[in-house]
Amino acid sequence: MKIDIEKRILEKNIMVAHTIRERLESSHTFAINLVSSPGSGKTSLVERIIDYLHGKVTLSVIVGDVQTDIDASRIRRHDVPALQIETEGGCHLNAAQIEGALGKIPSSRLLIIENVGNLVCPANYDLGEDAKVVIVSPTEGEDKPLKYPIMFANSQAIIINKIDLVPYLDVSIDEIEKNARSINPALVVFKTSCKTGEGIEEFCEWLCENVKAKALNKAHGS
Amino acid sequence: MKIDIEKRILEKNIMVAHTIRERLESSHTFAINLVSSPGSGKTSLVERIIDYLHGKVTLSVIVGDVQTDIDASRIRRHDVPALQIETEGGCHLNAAQIEGALGKIPSSRLLIIENVGNLVCPANYDLGEDAKVVIVSPTEGEDKPLKYPIMFANSQAIIINKIDLVPYLDVSIDEIEKNARSINPALVVFKTSCKTGEGIEEFCEWLCENVKAKALNKAHGS
Numbered sequence: 001m002k003i004d005i006e007k008r009i010l011e012k013n014i015m016v017a018h019t020i021r022e023r024l025e026s027s028h029t030f031a032i033n034l035v036s037s038p039g040s041g042k043t044s045l046v047e048r049i050i051d052y053l054h055g056k057v058t059l060s061v062i063v064g065d066v067q068t069d070i071d072a073s074r075i076r077r078h079d080v081p082a083l084q085i086e087t088e089g090g091c092h093l094n095a096a097q098i099e100g101a102l103g104k105i106p107s108s109r110l111l112i113i114e115n116v117g118n119l120v121c122p123a124n125y126d127l128g129e130d131a132k133v134v135i136v137s138p139t140e141g142e143d144k145p146l147k148y149p150i151m152f153a154n155s156q157a158i159i160i161n162k163i164d165l166v167p168y169l170d171v172s173i174d175e176i177e178k179n180a181r182s183i184n185p186a187l188v189v190f191k192t193s194c195k196t197g198e199g200i201e202e203f204c205e206w207l208c209e210n211v212k213a214k215a216l217n218k219a220h221g222s
Numbered sequence: 223m224k225i226d227i228e229k230r231i232l233e234k235n236i237m238v239a240h241t242i243r244e245r246l247e248s249s250h251t252f253a254i255n256l257v258s259s260p261g262s263g264k265t266s267l268v269e270r271i272i273d274y275l276h277g278k279v280t281l282s283v284i285v286g287d288v289q290t291d292i293d294a295s296r297i298r299r300h301d302v303p304a305l306q307i308e309t310e311g312g313c314h315l316n317a318a319q320i321e322g323a324l325g326k327i328p329s330s331r332l333l334i335i336e337n338v339g340n341l342v343c344p345a346n347y348d349l350g351e352d353a354k355v356v357i358v359s360p361t362e363g364e365d366k367p368l369k370y371p372i373m374f375a376n377s378q379a380i381i382i383n384k385i386d387l388v389p390y391l392d393v394s395i396d397e398i399e400k401n402a403r404s405i406n407p408a409l410v411v412f413k414t415s416c417k418t419g420e421g422i423e424e425f426c427e428w429l430c431e432n433v434k435a436k437a438l439n440k441a442h443g444s
Contacts, residue, residue, distance in 0.1 A: 005227050038259040038341050038370065039362025066342055068368050089372065091313060091342035117369070119260050120288055120313035120340055139361040139384065140261025146290050147339070148260065150311065162361065168390050170417075195392075 013125055016095035020128025023102065024111065030207070030214040031111040033127050035151060036135035037144070038117030041161045043071045044194035045135065046112055050078045052204040057211050059110040062101045064093040066116060081105045092122040099128075109211050119148040130210065131156035136180075138162060138171045145180040152180050157188040159203060164193040235347055238317035242350025245324065246333065252429070252436040253333040255349050257373060258357035259366070260339030263383045265293045266416035267357065268334055272300045274426040279433050281332040284323045286315040288338060303327045314343040317350060331433050341370040352432065353378035358402075360384060360393045367402040374402050379410040381425060386415040 024031050034042050046061060053059060061082040063071040072084035083101045085093060093115050113129060115122045134155040136144055139162060145152045152158065158180050160173050177189055188206065192199035246253050256264050268283060275281060283304040285293040294306035305323045307315060315337050335351060337344045356377040358366055361384060367374045374380065380402050382395050399411055410428065414421035 037261060037339070037362075038366055039359070065369050067371055068365070070365055070368065089342075089346075091340070116342065117259070118313070118340055118342055120311075120338065121343065124311075137261070137361060139359060139387070140259075143290070143292055144260055146292065147287050149289055165361070165387065165390055168387060 010124060013095045016099055017126035017128040020095055020099055020102065024128060024130075025217070027107045028215045028217070029108060029111050030211045031113065031127075031129040031131075032207070033113045033115055033122075033129035033132045034135060035115045035119070035122045035132055035155070036117060037119050037137070037140055040117070040135045040137040040140070041194050042114050042117070042135055043074055045159065045161060045192065046075055046114055047078060048192075048194050048197070048200045049112065049204055049207065050075070050080050052200055053110070053207070054078075057110050057208060058106075058108040059112060060105045060108040061112045061114065062093075062098060062105070063114045064097070064116045066090070071114060081108075087116060090116070091118050091120070092116050092125050093127060094125050095127055109215070110207060119144065119151050123148075123151040123154050130214065133157045133159060135159045135161050136176060138166055138169055138173055138176060142171055142175040142179060145176070145183050149183045152183040152187070155184065155187060157190065157206070159190045159192055161192050161194065163191050163198060164195045232346060235317045238321055239348035239350040242317055242321055242324065246350060246352075247439070249329045250437045250439070251330060251333050252433045253335065253349075253351040253353075254429070255335045255337060255344075255351035255354045256357060257337045257341070257344045257354055257377070258339060259341050259359070259362055262339070262357045262359040262362070263416050264336050264339070264357055265296055267381065267383060267414065268297055268336060269300060270414075270416050270419070270422045271334065271426055271429065272297070272302050274422055275332070275429070279332050279430060280328075280330040281334060282327045282330040283334045283336065284315075284320060284327070285336045286319070286338045288312070293336065303330075309338060312338070313340050314338050314347050315349060316347050320349045331437070332429060341366065341373050345370075345373040345376050352436065355379045355381060357381045357383050358398060360388055360391055360395055360398060364393055364397040364401060367398070367405050371405045374405040374409070377406065377409060379412065379428070381412045381414055383414050383416065385413050385420060386417045 069084035075082035297304035
């Protein structure tokens with residue numbers, strides 16, 4: 001019974017995600033869905049992206065959290081349209097919430113969706129994005145791709161963030177990358193520090209390429 | 223419809239948790255449910271507890287993960303009975319899983335349940351424990367208690383772990399504590415580093431007091 005209901009919810013979600021994908025296709029918007037554990041640095045990364053792309057690419061942001069609008073407030077300070085979805089206990093964003101949000105923010109070349117901090121539940125919910133980007137912090141250890149494989153299998157790119165902390169940890173980022181690739185060999189890998197700025201350019205240039213490709217209707221995944 | 227099903231699942235879970243609580247009462251077992259984001263250091267903490275309590279308190283461990291038995295293997299190396307529950311996609315442990323596991327491990331004075339790394343879903347599932355202990359790492363930022371309030375409201379103690387990393391972060395552990403107490407003023411607060419061993423004694427002594435009290439049927443919460 002529970003499984004039937006879940007199956008129906010997921011099927012409905014896929015249908016709404018399909019509608020979103022068509023909408024983003026016609027507006028030539030490249031969309032990423034940022035997923036991670038709580039506190040891996042999603043919002044700091046979004047702030048870095050905004051600063052890097054300022055004047056180059058129009059963007060808007062949808063942020064999901066169980067409670068508070070702390071993240072959207074942080075992002076709005078950078079003069080970018082940001083809409084907060086408070087899930088009120090919900091452990092992931094769903095496509096219907098994104099569809100509703102899209103009517104409230106201006107269309108842009110790049111849409112960043114920052115999901116609820118959770119490595120389990122958001123993995124199964126398609127939000128109509130072009131790419132799921134999973135962020136991990138080396139402080140979380142090397143084994144997270146093995147323990148939460150669905151998230152890594154369903155992502156197109158991985159960002160190993162907070163690399164400035166590696167000297168203080170007994171953790172190898174090569175091992176994180178190896179474990180992630182053992183789940184999904186096609187993952188595009190980035191290594192960043194939002195504190196020092198290292199690796200931000202590489203990730204933003206990847207975004208720019210995809211934004212351009214989407215404008216030509218040749219984005220990643222299409 | 224979805225809400226009805228969820229309500230029924232939660233009600234059934236409470237009933238099973240009640241049975242577990244009676245069982246642990248009669249065996250004078252003090253049980254904690256360790257909850258946190260992925261990678262906050264739950265397993266390292268369990269290893270530290272085992273080493274500290276060696277020869278003082280008998281203990282057994284139940285570990286939940288979406289996939290892999292990495293954690294139970296780590297714990298078994300310390301000659302402690304450890305049972306791994308692989309949830310296969312499930313985002314939290316439930317009481318029925320714990321009830322099943324209890325039949326497979328020896329009874330002990332202290333039972334440690336290490337939940338799936340997730341700050342959302344495990345908050346609502348009573349496992350029959352005496353105390354939920356939420357672990358946060360300062361690398362996750364200061365705002366997690368505000369963003370995931372149900373977990374902090376439902377916990378009896380908080381461990382701020384990895385305090386050895388604080389010098390390398392723009393984070394105040396006083397602020398984490400303040401935010402946690404704003405959600406739940408009754409939280410018992412511990413600050414630990416599994417790397418240096420700082421604070422482990424204080425937490426283990428709190429466990430010992432509760433183990434003794436439970437033996438006298440006066441444990442926390444009863």
